[in-house]
Each structure stands twice: as structure tokens, then as C-alpha cells.
Amino acid sequence: MIPVEHYVALSAILFTIGGVGFLVRRNVIVALMSIEVMLNAVNVALVAFNRLPTHNNAHTGQVFAFFIIAVAAASVAVGLAIVLSLFRIRRTVRSDEADLLKN
Amino acid sequence: MSAIGYVYFYACALFAVLGALGTVGAKNPIRGAMGLLLMILSIAGLFLALHAQFLAAIQLIVYAGAIVVLFLFVIMLLGPSASTPSDHRGRIPRLIGAGLFGATGLGAMALLVSSSPKSTIGPTGYPSPTGDFGSVDAFGRIIFSQGLVPFELSSALLMVAIVGAVAVARGRHKSDPAISGAATLEAENVPHAGQAPRTAGGITREAP
Numbered sequence: 001m002i003p004v005e006h007y008v009a010l011s012a013i014l015f016t017i018g019g020v021g022f023l024v025r026r027n028v029i030v031a032l033m034s035i036e037v038m039l040n041a042v043n044v045a046l047v048a049f050n051r052l053p054t055h056n057n058a059h060t061g062q063v064f065a066f067f068i069i070a071v072a073a074a075s076v077a078v079g080l081a082i083v084l085s086l087f088r089i090r091r092t093v094r095s096d097e098a099d100l101l102k103n
Numbered sequence: 104m105s106a107i108g109y110v111y112f113y114a115c116a117l118f119a120v121l122g123a124l125g126t127v128g129a130k131n132p133i134r135g136a137m138g139l140l141l142m143i144l145s146i147a148g149l150f151l152a153l154h155a156q157f158l159a160a161i162q163l164i165v166y167a168g169a170i171v172v173l174f175l176f177v178i179m180l181l182g183p184s185a186s187t188p189s190d191h192r193g194r195i196p197r198l199i200g201a202g203l204f205g206a207t208g209l210g211a212m213a214l215l216v217s218s219s220p221k222s223t224i225g226p227t228g229y230p231s232p233t234g235d236f237g238s239v240d241a242f243g244r245i246i247f248s249q250g251l252v253p254f255e256l257s258s259a260l261l262m263v264a265i266v267g268a269v270a271v272a273r274g275r276h277k278s279d280p281a282i283s284g285a286a287t288l289e290a291e292n293v294p295h296a297g298q299a300p301r302t303a304g305g306i307t308r309e310a311p
Contacts, residue, residue: 009215016209023200029177063245
């Protein structure tokens with residue numbers, strides 16, 4: 001049985017990769033994908049914590065991960081709709097040119 | 104059994120990290136979506152090893168089946184303008200912020216690994232879960248008894264998200280009275296009156 005620390009370490013690595021990608025990349029689509037990477041990292045940690053002996057027959061972590069997946073689906077749908085709307089107005093998907101509220 | 108478990112875990116973890124790196128670092132968003140798919144499949148494998156069979160199936164259906172396909176659909180809808188050329192404006196503050204974030208995350212991971220109790224690390228591990236832990240049966244029991252209210256609220260959330268996505272992405276169409284009935288096909292591509300081709304980032308964007 002793999003100790004739960006390994007899963008949490010993997011989760012931290014994935015979350016860091018996603019966060020760095022969200023901060024560095026300017027493409028809005030890639031930024032949304034980075035957010036998905038971060039949400040998946042959180043899911044790994046939650047499901048691994050669910051395997052601790054004190055929670056042997058409870059599904060709390062898995063239920064949390066289930067709701068996170070639902071929220072991720074909703075956020076991707078709305079985010080990609082915003083990307084399409086931005087592209088229709090500005091003809092670009094760069095996040096630094098999305099300054100419609102500036103002027 | 105233990106060695107096989109370790110090999111399986113490290114293979115899945117390696118593929119997940121490679122997929123995440125591909126997602127973040129790919130120039131072409133299509134390749135980024137493929138990296139995201141690789142990471143999602145690897146994490147579904149990890150869920151299987153963690154006795155979360157239902158979540159593994161949900162991960163495959165919702166993420167690999169819906170979200171990645173939605174990303175690919177939008178990328179192909181945008182065409183070649185989905186991949187943005189790289190430029191170096193404002194690169195230093197971005198790299199400083201990303202470096203701070205990465206150092207914090209990896210430092211937290213190093214603290215976690217160094218402070219974890221060594222006694223639990225070993226082939227003994229945790230007792231195997233009893234019965235149908237993680238199956239659809241047990242999961243559905245929890246969802247429809249203790250988690251009923253958040254479950255119903257999540258359905259409302261998804262409904263609102265669908266309506267919001269349709270309302271945001273629809274834009275102006277030929278049914279809009281502001282656009283005359285002539286040239287309905289071009290009405291979506293040609294900029295509206297008063298919206299000259301914009302100059303953004305030093306590059307003149309012109310409508311096709």
C-alpha cells in the first residue's frame with residue numbers, strides 16, 4: 001500500500017505546475033487548462049486522504065472530489081463561452097488584450 | 104503485490120506529471136489538450152488504486168469525455184488564432200510571480216515529505232477497505248442520504264452554468280433587430296458599425 005504522503009506530494013507537484021502555468025501563459029485556453037490541472041491535483045489529495053484508517057468506511061473525500069468535478073465542468077463551460085465571446089469581439093484569445101472594461 | 108503497487112503508482116504519477124507539463128508548456132493548444140487527457144487518464148488510474156472505482160469512471164466520463172472534448176471543440180472553432188505567438192512584454196514580473204508560486208509549492212511539498220512520520224511508510228500500510236468501498240452502490244447511498252442537499256444544489260449550479268454559457272456565447276445574431284436582414288451570413292464576421300478593425304498589441308487585427 002502506497003503511503004498517503006506520496007499521493008500528497010504528487011498532488012503538490014501537479015498543483016504547482018498548474019499554478020505556474022496559469023501565471024505564465026497568456027493564452028486564455030491554456031490558462032483554463034491549467035485551472036483544470038490544479039483541480040485534478042486537489043482531487044488526488046482528497047481521494048488519498050479518504051484512504052486514511054480513521055475514515056475507513058466514510059466517503060467524505062470522494063464526495064468532495066465528486067462535487068469538485070461537477071464545479072469544474074460548470075466552470076469550463078462558462079469559461080469557454082467567455083473565450084468565444086471575447087474572440088468574437090477582439091479576434092484574439094490573449095488574456096492581456098482582454099481590457100474591454102478599461103476605456 | 105506491494106512492488107507491483109509501487110510500480111503502478113509511480114508509472115501513473117510520472118505520466119500525470121508529464122501530462123501536466125505538456126499541458127502547461129505546449130505551444131499548440133491541441134497538444135496541451137492531449138497532455139491534459141494524458142494527465143486525466145493517469146489520475147483515473149490512481150483513483151482505481153485508491154479504491155475509488157466510481158470516481159475513476161466519473162473522471163473518465165466527465166473529464167476525458169466532456170471537458171477535453173469541449174476544449175478541443177473550442178480550439179478547432181477558433182482555428183489558427185487559438186495559438187498565440189509568444190512575446191516578451193511584461194515577462195519579468197510574470198516569471199517572478201510564477202517563481203514565487205513554484206518555490207512556495209515545492210517548499211511546502213519538501214516540508215511535508217521531511218515531516219511525515221516514517222513509521223507509516225512501509226509495506227504494511229492501511230487495512231484494506233471493507234465491502235463495497237468506493238463502488239456505485241456505497242457512493243450512491245452517501246450521495247442520496249447525507250449529501251442530498253449539495254447534490255441537488257449542484258444540479259442547479261449546472262443548470263445555471265448551461266444557461267449562462269448559452270447566453271454568453273450566443274452573441275448577436277441575425278434575429279437581433281440592430282442588424283438589417285440583408286447579408287445575414289456575413290453579419291457574424293464583419294465588425295458592426297462603429298467597430299473599426301482594432302489595433303491591439305501593435306498588430307492590426309482585421310476581420311476576415
